[in-house]
Amino acid sequence: MNEKQKYIRNFSIIAHIDHGKSTLADRILEYSNAVSKREMEEQLLDNMDLERERGITIKARAVRINYKHKDGQDYVLNLIDTPGHVDFNYEVSRSLNACEGALLVVDSTQGIEAQTLANAYLAVDCDLEIVPVINKIDLPSADVDRARNEIEDVIGIVAEDCPAVSAKVGLNIDQVLDAIVEKIPCPKGDESAPLKCLIFDSHYNAYLGVVVYVRVMDGTLKAGDKIRLMSTGAKYDVVEVGHLSAFGLEKADSISAGEVGYITASIKTVSETRVGDTVTHDENPTNEPLKGFKEALPMVFSGIYPADGAKYNDLRDALDKLKLNDAALSFEPETSIALGFGFRCGFLGLLHMEIIQERLEREFNLDLITTAPSVIYKIEKTNGETVFVDNPSNYPSPDSIATAYEPTVKSSIITPTEYVGGIMDLCQDRRGIFKDMKYLDSQRVELYYTMPLNEIVYDFFDALKSRSKGYASLDYELAGYEPSNLVKLDFLLNGEVVDALTFIVHSEKAYARARRIAEKLKDNISRQLFEIPIQAAIGSKVIARETVRALRKDVLAKCYGGDITRKKKLLEKQKEGKKKMRRLGSVEVTPEAFMAVLKLDDSDK
Amino acid sequence: MRTLGLYIHIPFCQQKCNYCDFYSFSATDKAKEDYINALCTHIEMEADCYKDCEFDTVYIGGGTPSILDPLLIERLGLAIKKHLKLTQGAEFSIEINPGTLTEEKLHSYKKIGVNRLSIGLQSTDDKLLFMLGRIHSLKDFEASYYLARKNGFDNISLDLMYSLPNQTKEDFLRTLKKAISYKPEHISAYCLKIEENTQFGKIKDILVLPNEDEEYETYLDLVDTLEKNGYSQYEISNFSKEGRRSRHNMKYWLSNEYVALGPSAHSFFNGKRYSYNPSVQEYVDSIQNGIAPKKQFEEENRYSLSKIDEYVMLRMRLSDGVSCEEFKGLFGKNLLCEYPRLEEFVAQGYVSCKNGAYSFTPKGFFVSNYILTEILSF
Numbered sequence: 017m018n019e020k021q022k023y024i025r026n027f028s029i030i031a032h033i034d035h036g037k038s039t040l041a042d043r044i045l046e047y048s049n050a051v052s053k054r055e056m057e058e059q060l061l062d063n064m065d066l067e068r069e070r071g072i073t074i075k076a077r078a079v080r081i082n083y084k085h086k087d088g089q090d091y092v093l094n095l096i097d098t099p100g101h102v103d104f105n106y107e108v109s110r111s112l113n114a115c116e117g118a119l120l121v122v123d124s125t126q127g128i129e130a131q132t133l134a135n136a137y138l139a140v141d142c143d144l145e146i147v148p149v150i151n152k153i154d155l156p157s158a159d160v161d162r163a164r165n166e167i168e169d170v171i172g173i174v175a176e177d178c179p180a181v182s183a184k185v186g187l188n189i190d191q192v193l194d195a196i197v198e199k200i201p202c203p204k205g206d207e208s209a210p211l212k213c214l215i216f217d218s219h220y221n222a223y224l225g226v227v228v229y230v231r232v233m234d235g236t237l238k239a240g241d242k243i244r245l246m247s248t249g250a251k252y253d254v255v256e257v258g259h260l261s262a263f264g265l266e267k268a269d270s271i272s273a274g275e276v277g278y279i280t281a282s283i284k285t286v287s288e289t290r291v292g293d294t295v296t297h298d299e300n301p302t303n304e305p306l307k308g309f310k311e312a313l314p315m316v317f318s319g320i321y322p323a324d325g326a327k328y329n330d331l332r333d334a335l336d337k338l339k340l341n342d343a344a345l346s347f348e349p350e351t352s353i354a355l356g357f358g359f360r361c362g363f364l365g366l367l368h369m370e371i372i373q374e375r376l377e378r379e380f381n382l383d384l385i386t387t388a389p390s391v392i393y394k395i396e397k398t399n400g401e402t403v404f405v406d407n408p409s410n411y412p413s414p415d416s417i418a419t420a421y422e423p424t425v426k427s428s429i430i431t432p433t434e435y436v437g438g439i440m441d442l443c444q445d446r447r448g449i450f451k452d453m454k455y456l457d458s459q460r461v462e463l464y465y466t467m468p469l470n471e472i473v474y475d476f477f478d479a480l481k482s483r484s485k486g487y488a489s490l491d492y493e494l495a496g497y498e499p500s501n502l503v504k505l506d507f508l509l510n511g512e513v514v515d516a517l518t519f520i521v522h523s524e525k526a527y528a529r530a531r532r533i534a535e536k537l538k539d540n541i542s543r544q545l546f547e548i549p550i551q552a553a554i555g556s557k558v559i560a561r562e563t564v565r566a567l568r569k570d571v572l573a574k575c576y577g578g579d580i581t582r583k584k585k586l587l588e589k590q591k592e593g594k595k596k597m598r599r600l601g602s603v604e605v606t607p608e609a610f611m612a613v614l615k616l617d618d619s620d621k
Numbered sequence: 622m623r624t625l626g627l628y629i630h631i632p633f634c635q636q637k638c639n640y641c642d643f644y645s646f647s648a649t650d651k652a653k654e655d656y657i658n659a660l661c662t663h664i665e666m667e668a669d670c671y672k673d674c675e676f677d678t679v680y681i682g683g684g685t686p687s688i689l690d691p692l693l694i695e696r697l698g699l700a701i702k703k704h705l706k707l708t709q710g711a712e713f714s715i716e717i718n719p720g721t722l723t724e725e726k727l728h729s730y731k732k733i734g735v736n737r738l739s740i741g742l743q744s745t746d747d748k749l750l751f752m753l754g755r756i757h758s759l760k761d762f763e764a765s766y767y768l769a770r771k772n773g774f775d776n777i778s779l780d781l782m783y784s785l786p787n788q789t790k791e792d793f794l795r796t797l798k799k800a801i802s803y804k805p806e807h808i809s810a811y812c813l814k815i816e817e818n819t820q821f822g823k824i825k826d827i828l829v830l831p832n833e834d835e836e837y838e839t840y841l842d843l844v845d846t847l848e849k850n851g852y853s854q855y856e857i858s859n860f861s862k863e864g865r866r867s868r869h870n871m872k873y874w875l876s877n878e879y880v881a882l883g884p885s886a887h888s889f890f891n892g893k894r895y896s897y898n899p900s901v902q903e904y905v906d907s908i909q910n911g912i913a914p915k916k917q918f919e920e921e922n923r924y925s926l927s928k929i930d931e932y933v934m935l936r937m938r939l940s941d942g943v944s945c946e947e948f949k950g951l952f953g954k955n956l957l958c959e960y961p962r963l964e965e966f967v968a969q970g971y972v973s974c975k976n977g978a979y980s981f982t983p984k985g986f987f988v989s990n991y992i993l994t995e996i997l998s999f
Contacts, residue, residue, distance in 0.1 A: 568836075584934075590990055
């Protein structure tokens with residue numbers, strides 16, 4: 017270890033959603049003068065609009081802070097921000113691997129939540145020094161002692177003298193900085209060893225190409241070096257290296273062991289630079305890549321279609337642009353008889369999916385129709401072949417299936433005790449297998465269930481929130497494939513299958529689901545001049561049916577005193593509505609009706 | 622000579638009916654007098670615009686025109702006659718609310734040339750009349766009706782409503798038959814529509830209303846019953862004995878010109894549609910200050926409906942429908958080439974093609990908006 021590394025601290029901030037992680041990051045930047053108040057924009061680290069609005073961090077960011085400690089020494093603090101949501105668990109773990117310590121923020125009004133625990137365990141797995149920080153002590157309902165006790169009892173780390181702060185009003189932030197310097201160990205890399213850098217994030221810049229964010233573990237890197245990405249073997253010439261200031265990239269001559277910085281090397285897409293991959297020198301490479309690299313695999317799939325078929329190319333361009341900065345997003349063209357041309361998109365999870373959909377609509381001004389989220393099923397066919405199905409329409413016919421498998425997750429739910437009954441019913445209803453239950457304290461319980469992912473993507477999170485008045489929190493991780501008795505459920509309008517409505521469901525739930533969706537279709541399809549039969553079918557067997565009766569009466573407003581304008585308005589309004597309709601065979605359906613069918617109502621929760 | 626229709630709006634009522642969202646309200650005698658004076662001045666102000674025109678229909682509507690004192694109605698009639706040219710035998714209608722009519726008023730109507738009465742009966746069931754917020758009973762209606770007949774009014778129309786809360790098809794058919802038994806020359810029958818800003822709108826969730834299918838059945842029986850009793854349908858909601866169509870209302874559908882005076886009144890003149898703001902105050906103030914009320918013109922190109930579409934839309938309100946020959950004469954185009962989907966609806970029985978004209982069948986009338994949005998090119 018050299019002198020330089022002694023004064024470096026690499027840390028992350030981890031927390032449950034809304035516990036104040038980003039606000040604390042802002043205060044740290046402000047306090048250490050990395051950013052002056054005037055320059056400070058609320059929540060600097062979250063720089064996507066959507067992140068700010070939802071109060072969550074979607075992608076990791078990093079920033080270098082120069083801090084003069086009370087011991088008189090100048091320290092370099094590298095704050096590596098992490099995404100706060102379960103969908104991005106892998107990214108969190110990579111960010112954590114770039115650090116030696118983590119601030120664990122706990123909201124003193126809420127205590128420990130599912131993601132607090134999940135993130136704390138991740139940090140422990142990465143051998144990080146965890147520094148608890150109790151936040152929001154300015155609020156009347158703050159209970160610092162309880163939060164302290166929970167941290168000690170539930171996570172098992174000492175919290176006796178941990179900082180209790182209010183990031184919002186900027187109270188006791190100095191204690192946090194002191195704790196970072198005093199408690200978190202400095203990095204211990206070897207500057208002269210072969211180069212070993214961990215990629216923990218990257219983003220696309222129109223001028224520089226991909227900017228790769230790295231933590232240098234061993235060795236030294238400078239502009240002009242030839243590097244190799246170990247997972248793919250791809251080689252690049254480094255154009256620039258530097259550090260990450262609060263205002264952007266700060267060019268440097270070199271970056272070396274213990275430091276956090278960036279590399280540009282004329283890389284064209286972020287998917288070439290995978291999070292978790294190891295960067296080394298092409299000549300004199302390291303023997304061994306860093307452990308733990310895996311590709312971020314999409315778990316949840318959905319068809320995304322432009323509401324206006326003419327916008328197909330716009331949608332493709334938009335997805336291309338999002339993909340530049342989001343290696344976890346996958347998409348490929350898909351055609352639906354009902355919805356026309358669109359894309360089958362893969363996401364890390366439901367939140368990731370919602371974020372992408374929202375960004376497409378907001379940033380690219382697209383109206384979308386999305387199909388129900390689906391997962392990947394593994395099918396062993398009778399001919400010995402194994403296939404993976406991410407689009408329900410492609411599900412093989414039952415007689416060709418030997419065994420069908422569905423992905424399951426290990427889930428943990430933390431809830432106030434009063435909602436345990438309702439939540440256990442819900443999990444049971446969603447085919448959950450009870451594993452364990454732990455009392456965190458007298459008021460809160462952690463439940464462990466193994467559950468099919470297919471049930472979670474089907475609005476489980478909303479149902480959970482609704483049953484716990486918003487108090488329960490959920491965390492889950494993939495737990496492999498289990499054999500399952502699955503069926504493909506088709507919906508027919510006027511005798512024709514609407515492919516976009518097809519989904520895969522456990523056979524025991526098929527009837528109930530079929531009936532409910534058929535009813536919803538009936539309620540949401542406006543009457544037309546002919547009667548429209550709605551059928552739900554497994555193969556050729558119809559298991560539910562409804563009928564949309566024929567339209568027999570329009571609004572016949574009295575056209576009084578020659579007010580023809582009013583009549584025209586009415587007709588135009590009707591025509592406007594009609595233009596948005598999608599023709600499903602001989603039946604016209606509004607995109608709203610289509611979406612309504614996919615949403616659950618209260619009776620489902 | 623160019624002929625026009627004249628519409629005059631009387632926005633006053635004794636009380637507002639529970640279903641009504643037209644511009645009307647109760648007012649003091651002073652307000653009524655100020656308004657009639659303003660109307661008379663307005664007629665005088667505008668008279669010059671119509672010096673090359675003759676009016677062949679006059680329609681005093683409301684609100685409740687029959688609420689006006691005989692003196693006021695005569696003053697209005699006088700102003701009309703003094704400043705505007707009426708054709709020989711012009712149709713001159715006024716709307717009557719039973720319960721506001723007196724013999725004296727009928728004499729005044731006679732005096733100014735009124736020759737057609739449109740009486741708002743709505744229902745023959747006193748319970749329903751009460752629920753609608755009408756100010757009259759069946760008895761009041763009968764008294765008014767016979768009084769009018771006694772005074773020589775030989776062209777009377779009755780307004781009816783169907784699809785009322787708790788009203789079955791049979792209930793309505795009883796009302797209809799009762800109405801027919803008075804032998805009016807003309808019957809209008811409107812389907813109740815619950816509008817937002819009405820008493821009914823406020824309580825719509827607790828109203829027990831017939832469903833679409835019942836309304837449809839009622840409508841078909843209504844058309845059938847009236848036809849059998851010598852009232853032929855000439856518009857979606859209008860039926861008449863031979864030669865007794867409302868010539869004034871026909872102008873709306875035939876795209877003929879009409880001038881309308883009063884707040885919220887809509888005109889079609891020189892190819893332009895315009896209206897006056899729905900404010901009596903503004904209307905009267907403006908005229909008292911010697912300024913003609915501001916005309917609100919329908920925005921140019923506001924609607925994607927073309928002139929041809931508008932023509933077809935209006936004509937299709939009528940049982941006579943759109944004549945291929947007239948269409949070709951007006952627009953130089955073949956109707957079916959412009960609207961090829963008409964035939965599709967003929968095949969399905971919603972539209973009929975008779976004597977070179979396309980028109981809605983009764984079942985087509987009831988879904989006419991739907992079909993128009995399908996066939997019109999806008």
